[in-house]
Amino acid sequence: MSFSYAQKTPKKDKTTPKTAQLQTGAADEYFMDGVRYALTDDHKKALSAFEQSLKINPKNAAAHYKMAEILLQQERYEAAIGHAREALALDKENQWYYMVLAEAQLRSGNSADAAATVEGMMSRSGAAPHNYLKLAQIYLQLNQTDKALTALNKAEKELGIDEGIVELKQRLYLSQNKLADALAEGEKLVAHYPTESSYALRQARLLLNVERYADAQKYLQTYLEKHPQDAEANYLLAKAYEAQQQPRQASEYLIKAFASPELDIQIKLQEMARLIPQLAQRPELEGSLEQMAATIREAHPADAQAYAISGDLAIARNQKQQARASYLQALQQEENNFEVWQNVLTLGLELGRYDSVAREADQALMLFPNQAALYYFSGAANLSLDKFDEAAMALEQGKRLAAANKQLISIFNSHLGDAYNGLKRYDLSDAAYEAALAFDPNNAYILNNYSYYLALRGDKLPLALEMSKKLVAQHPTNPNYLDTHAWVLYRLGKFDQALPHLQNALKEAAGNDDGTILEHYGDVLFRLGRVDEALQQWKKALTKPGVSAQLEKKIKDRKLYE
Structure with a gap:
């Protein structure tokens, strides 16, 4: 007896070509809807449309990429990373997919993963060389300076000598204390672009920043032989001389720099503001500062700040009238x-x-x-x-x-x-x-005026006495305050006590006799019966300002009028 086994008939695929075509069309429609919604920033509808597209066609790399983009904007980094990985798994040649994955990894704090992603992209042929700059930035975040420099060198090899690349390489070399390499980078840029003055001046600034002042001086002197009117070069040379304790040369080149309207006035004002306070200890600066101020005015005749700084200088020189005139000129401009x-x-x-x-x-x-x-x-x-x-x-x-x-x-x-x-x-x-x-x-101005006016009125004299006592206790050599206290005592009838305070006031005035004090002194002497002495003091007072309207009558009649 033999047995025969019946073969199981395979189940037929119910997806007909027509059905597959319809599904593909539906997936594409959902994808296009998602693109349209994304363009109008309707991210909720866009994500929903892309999800529907992927349900139908999970191998649509572009849909995964678009979802990663939106999720990245929403700061849903892990989800963005997932979709970016799906897109790359389906298409390992698309640089956009690498970059969205790297960006999501960076923002989620996975700098090492981001570096690996960009490295993978750059290892494939056709990768854009500018992405080496992105890779260098990632290495910097990882404190991998040598790798960053390697990436920058590769970028430079592909893109050519570039200002931004050179500047970044200089910073990295300086962070490694490789000064010679940093300077060599600057020289390379200057040599490659000999007509670009900004590169030469940046090299000079670098020399100043690393305290190579003598080298900066020589470099700038050579540069100025060809560009004698370059304001910034003259300014930097002034700073080089100043750093080497050569103030005369520093002033000379500052004045040359200040004469140019091309040099920002704010730089000039900052230098003036720095130097003016030094004038008290360095009087030899006075002539140079005056010349600098005049040069700024000539270079910027319509700028109010040019006149205001002249006012500041005049204040430092105790030239109040000139200072006020300069400030008024500043107000005419602004x-x-x-x-x-x-x-x-x-x-x-x-x-x-x-x-x-x-x-x-x-x-x-x-x-x-x-x-x-x-x-x-x-x-x-x-x-x-x-x-x-x-x-x-x-x-x-x-x-x-x-x-x-x-x-x-x-x-x-x-x-x-x-x-x-x-x-x-x-x-x-x-x-x-x-x-x-x-x-x-304890305000002396208030104590003096309040007590004096009370004395003149003959009102609240005990309060006036209390205040004037405090006043002279705090300021025993001030002639005006001594006079106030004496006059309060006078109004209280304490003439003998008032007399020595007036005598002290005249002594402290030291020849700058005040008419009021002299007249008061005469009044007290008269009250003490010393009429001839009183008359003598009244006559002295008559030649001074601040006397009363009755003084001439007092002298004429030899009598006290109050």
Whole structure:
């Protein structure tokens, strides 16, 4: 008996050519939909469309790549890496697939994997040579300097000598303390591009940065033989001389550099700002600095900063009038400089230009209406002009704007005390002084004015005495403060106690006798019965400023008038 085995008939593939064609078409439609959605940044719909495409055709490398791109943008790095790997598995020749994988690996912190990916790409023929730069950057992240240099050398071999490559190689050589190699790279760039001056100057800067000052000097001198007007070269040569302690040559080349409008004015201003504070210890700089300032003005006649730096120099030389004139010239070029306005107004007060300051403060307030300091200048100037109403209005406005600055409020209050005293609004004057003293109880200006005005009024004399005592205890050699204390004692009828303070005041004035002090001295002598001596002091006072309207009558009648 024999057995026969029935063979199992294979199951037929139900996918007909027509069905396969339909599926391929559907996959392509989903893919194109995904591309369209991606172009409009509708990433949710794009991902959904690409997923549908891959369900139908999982071997579509482009769909995996597009999904990796979107997932990378969404910072879903692991998912992006997965799809990028799928794309590469299907097409190992496409550089875009390598790069999206490397980028995802980099962003996920896998720099070593990213390096391996780019290495794999570069090992294949046809890889774009600029990708060696990407590889070098990755090696740098891995602190693999030698590999980075190798990649850069390969890039340079393919792309030619390039500024960016040379600069990066120089940085790497310097990080390895390979100064000679770094300098050689710079020389190579200069030799290859002999007409590109920026490369030669960069080489000079490198020599300066590595403190090869003598080499930098020789290099620049040779360069300047062919380019004598090059402003930056002259500037760098000045720095080389300065570093070698040769100030005369440094100044010479700085002036040459400053004469060129091509050199950025900010560089010139920085140099001036660095040198001006040295003037006190190095007076020999004065002539050079003045020449530099003039050169900057000539090179940049329409730039306000050129005049402002001249003002700064004049301040350092204690030339206040010249400084103020320079700052005013700066404002003619550019009026919207608050700091320059402050300098102008401060100097105006110091020089006693009260009319000008009052006018200029109003001009500045048109530009900076919310700057409290400008109201201070307006108030102080009008106060000095005895325009008490204008002063009080300005000071009150400034005080409101200075609400968050307690120190500035105290300053406003101290001057408001003066203004309201001038207006005979003594309640407001006293309140302002008290508020100022509450913040700064030892302020000499406030103690002096408040106690003196109280003495003139004959009001709150015990308080005035307390303040004037504190004043002279803190400032025993100030003639004006000694006079204030003496006058408080005088108003209290303590003539014998007032006398020595006035004598000390005149002694401390040392020939710069003040008419007020001399007149007060005469008044005290008269009260003590020393009429002839009083008359002598009154006559001296008559030749000085600051005396009372009754002084001539006192002398004529040999009588005290108050």
